[in-house]
Amino acid sequence: MTQVNRQWCVADAPGSAGLGLTREQFEYRESAVPEPAEGEVLIRNVYFSCDPMNHAWVKGMEERFVAIPVGQPMCGGVSGRVMKSRHPDFKEGDAVTGFLEFADYTTTGAFDRTGTPLQRIPDGFSLASGLATLGMTGLCAYFGMTDFGRPRLGDTVVVSGAAGAIGTVAGQLAKLCGARVIGIAGGSRKGAMLRDDLGFDATIDYKNEDVPARLAALCPDGIDVFFDNVGGAILDAALANMAHGGRLVICGGIAGYNSQAPGLQNHMALAMRGCTMSGFFFFDYVGRFREGVDRLARWMNAGQVKEVLDVADGFDTVPEAALGQFAGANMGKQLVRIADDPGA
Numbered sequence: 001m002t003q004v005n006r007q008w009c010v011a012d013a014p015g016s017a018g019l020g021l022t023r024e025q026f027e028y029r030e031s032a033v034p035e036p037a038e039g040e041v042l043i044r045n046v047y048f049s050c051d052p053m054n055h056a057w058v059k060g061m062e063e064r065f066v067a068i069p070v071g072q073p074m075c076g077g078v079s080g081r082v083m084k085s086r087h088p089d090f091k092e093g094d095a096v097t098g099f100l101e102f103a104d105y106t107t108t109g110a111f112d113r114t115g116t117p118l119q120r121i122p123d124g125f126s127l128a129s130g131l132a133t134l135g136m137t138g139l140c141a142y143f144g145m146t147d148f149g150r151p152r153l154g155d156t157v158v159v160s161g162a163a164g165a166i167g168t169v170a171g172q173l174a175k176l177c178g179a180r181v182i183g184i185a186g187g188s189r190k191g192a193m194l195r196d197d198l199g200f201d202a203t204i205d206y207k208n209e210d211v212p213a214r215l216a217a218l219c220p221d222g223i224d225v226f227f228d229n230v231g232g233a234i235l236d237a238a239l240a241n242m243a244h245g246g247r248l249v250i251c252g253g254i255a256g257y258n259s260q261a262p263g264l265q266n267h268m269a270l271a272m273r274g275c276t277m278s279g280f281f282f283f284d285y286v287g288r289f290r291e292g293v294d295r296l297a298r299w300m301n302a303g304q305v306k307e308v309l310d311v312a313d314g315f316d317t318v319p320e321a322a323l324g325q326f327a328g329a330n331m332g333k334q335l336v337r338i339a340d341d342p343g344a
């Protein structure tokens, strides 16, 4: 075990006010490997999760995220192995995931930095899957689609950010319900992956096609479920094409994280067509994580949900991988692998 603990910390970056995350806000530091206190474990982190919401950790957001002070390690989703345990519920070698420091090693009690219980990754699944399809990514798709989208046989479901982490799972879950699924994503490579590998029925390349016109052509009877990861103009185009009684599920709004997204013009469709628009937040579902993980694991084992991972290699790649999501650099779940799995 190395004695150096590499960390990505919050830098003092003048001029970086506002919501978005910039390269200047990442500062590399080293510290000593921490020792777990009584009631804690020492974790060797292996994967970091890059999430569009990483900026919320750094800058704070409403009452949910307290901004991390300058000089302190950034936080986010990680998965790794317990190397030392002074907690009765965990033993050396356990595969775990939680929201912890972007560092080689971290110590924690049974709750992570969000106050969420440290999650054990089910046997037979990799540390990568524990952080992706069986982590926040898959669970957001599962709770958003099953609780709010509720697709029925023959429904037309549209997913934005469709080739990303949550979108790839959300679309597959809608297919499992017998829906016709249309994905909106940037570029022909992503559209081909959605259709050829994941069975989406059609795709819209929002970077090269007229989204309102394509939605109107592909959804002549309207959209029954719109699962939104993007917001802004794409959400507005979906609103204009909703079916009567349609359901809009607000998972995310990446179009507005690093820049100002345009406001909605078509929101009266909610009234005129009796639609509902519901948002949800992952951390409100802690009590049902087990249900979601069990179901996703079963679908993965049966080959009914395929995992799409985009794995960058090496600790140095964290800033580039985290920022790349805003330019659509990732296909599927963006992870960074910082070490070999000591338990593999």
Ligand SMILES: NC(=O)c1ccc[n+]([C@@H]2O[C@H](COP(=O)([O-])OP(=O)(O)OC[C@H]3O[C@@H](n4cnc5c(N)ncnc54)[C@H](OP(=O)(O)O)[C@@H]3O)[C@@H](O)[C@H]2O)c1
Residues within 6 Å of the ligand: 050, 051, 052, 053, 136, 137, 140, 161, 162, 163, 164, 165, 166, 167, 184, 185, 186, 187, 190, 229, 230, 234, 250, 251, 252, 253, 254, 255, 256, 280, 281, 282, 283, 325, 326, 327, 328, 329, 330, 331, 332, 333, 334
């Ligand atoms: N509700 C919750 O509790 C919760 C939890 C986690 C994440 N989220 C949200 O869910 C959404 C998806 O997260 P994820 O982890 O699955 O990320 P992701 O989709 O893997 O990555 C983001 C993708 O968004 C697309 N994108 C970036 N800027 C865009 C823009 N201006 N307009 C349209 N598309 C754009 C890019 O793909 P293209 O190549 O297609 O542009 C990029 O690959 C995010 O908004 C995230 O904040 C919500």
